[in-house]
Amino acid sequence: MGKLILLILFCHVSSAAKHSLKYFFTVSSGVPNLPELEVIAQVDDIMVGYCDPDTKIVEAKQDWVKKYLDDSPQQLEWYNAQCSYNQPNLLKATIFRLKQEFDQSGGVHVLQKINGCEWDDETDEGIGFHQYGYDGEDILFLNLTTLTWIALKPQAVVIKLRWDADMPRINYNKDFLTRICPDWLKKSLDYGKSSLLRTERPSVSLLQKTPSSPVSCHATGFYPHRAVMFWRKDGEDLHEDVDQGEILPNHDETFQMSVDLNLSSINPEDWRRYDCVFQLSGVEDDIVTKLDKAVIRTNEGKSEISAGVDQQHVSDLKAPDNGAELSMRLNPET
Ligand SMILES: *[C@@H]1O[C@H](CO)[C@@H](O)[C@H](O)[C@H]1NC(C)=O
Numbered sequence: 487m488g489k490l491i492l493l494i495l496f497c498h499v500s501s502a503a504k505h506s507l508k509y510f511f512t513v514s515s516g517v518p519n520l521p522e523l524e525v526i527a528q529v530d531d532i533m534v535g536y537c538d539p540d541t542k543i544v545e546a547k548q549d550w551v552k553k554y555l556d557d558s559p560q561q562l563e564w565y566n567a568q569c570s571y572n573q574p575n576l577l578k579a580t581i582f583r584l585k586q587e588f589d590q591s592g593g594v595h596v597l598q599k600i601n602g603c604e605w606d607d608e609t610d611e612g613i614g615f616h617q618y619g620y621d622g623e624d625i626l627f628l629n630l631t632t633l634t635w636i637a638l639k640p641q642a643v644v645i646k647l648r649w650d651a652d653m654p655r656i657n658y659n660k661d662f663l664t665r666i667c668p669d670w671l672k673k674s675l676d677y678g679k680s681s682l683l684r685t686e687r688p689s690v691s692l693l694q695k696t697p698s699s700p701v702s703c704h705a706t707g708f709y710p711h712r713a714v715m716f717w718r719k720d721g722e723d724l725h726e727d728v729d730q731g732e733i734l735p736n737h738d739e740t741f742q743m744s745v746d747l748n749l750s751s752i753n754p755e756d757w758r759r760y761d762c763v764f765q766l767s768g769v770e771d772d773i774v775t776k777l778d779k780a781v782i783r784t785n786e787g788k789s790e791i792s793a794g795v796d797q798q799h800v801s802d803l804k805a806p807d808n809g810a811e812l813s814m815r816l817n818p819e820t
């Protein structure tokens with residue numbers, strides 16, 4: 487549940503060619519098996535640490551993060567504070583207030599806070615962000631120019647007014663988002679450069695559920711997440727009949743994405759004019775896959791296997807938002 491909402495909000499803060507450090511805080515009410523507070527930290531959309539819900543201390547996900555925190559006791563202390571006292575209480579008070587404002591006495595509710603910063607290593611420009619979502623919709627964010635909270639729903643106005651009056655907290659947030667966060671992000675990129683600044687090319691395959699379904703060009707196993715994929719006809723980019731999917735994380739710190747081509751108005755003899763192109767930031771060569779019946783993987787019994795489909799990544803296709811559809815397209819036995 488938390489993961490799904492995370493993806494919805496995530497779109498607003500992610501952009502093309504930048505590095506990012508993001509913190510996701512999730513509190514829920516009415517969900518029996520979720521910990522009261524879930525906190526994760528991501529660098530370039532890779533999870534680098536989280537709060538252990540039992541010990542309430544930060545756990546590093548990678549060796550370089552351990553080294554970084556060992557070298558930076560003040561940061562370790564800051565992270566542990568995020569896991570323990572002030573965050574849970576502030577977030578719990580906020581979800582309690584929102585339930586009142588929305589007139590909700592029971593049911594399942596989720597409040598999520600996302601803050602952090604982006605930094606462009608070419609222009610050295612950065613931006614900070616700090617926003618809240620409730621039940622999957624954005625409700626509040628901090629405008630760092632006016633230093634005021636913006637309520638995106640009438641029910642959030644009470645909270646906005648209260649938080650606007652808390653100038654010390656706003657100033658702390660501003661300092662954190664515009665000075666401390668970019669500094670920590672740059673240090674992270676330095677400590678983690680061998681993994682964070684690597685490139686990995688994906689395997690690309692063509693998938694089709696039934697003969698009348700769109701053909702999905704699917705790339706999995708790439709890193710970093712700065713990638714684009716599109717269909718071309720006679721070498722020209724296509725926008726019609728194309729459904730661009732979003733970039734989703736795999737379990738092994740790589741990413742996957744797919745772009746669907748609706749074949750219904752395309753003559754079979756014209757298929758050879760189409761190809762799918764995958765471009766990865768920092769890598770010169772594109773991966774080009776021609777639209778060819780012989781390499782399409784289907785779920786129709788006698789499925790053909792395209793060269794280079796990585797079995798490990800096939801199991802990663804059960805991603806939260808398109809998993810159901812993709813697992814129908816792929817026969818796990820193949
Ligand atoms: C913050 O406020 C300024 C001044 O009103 C405005 O120009 C800017 O677009 C706002 N920023 C966001 C992210 O809405």
Ligand SMILES: *[C@@H]1O[C@H](CO)[C@@H](O)[C@H](O)[C@H]1NC(C)=O
Pocket residue numbers: 700748749750751
């Ligand atoms: C494909 O295009 C046809 C005709 O343009 C349309 O009727 C059909 O709904 C489309 N299919 C999908 C899956 O979008």
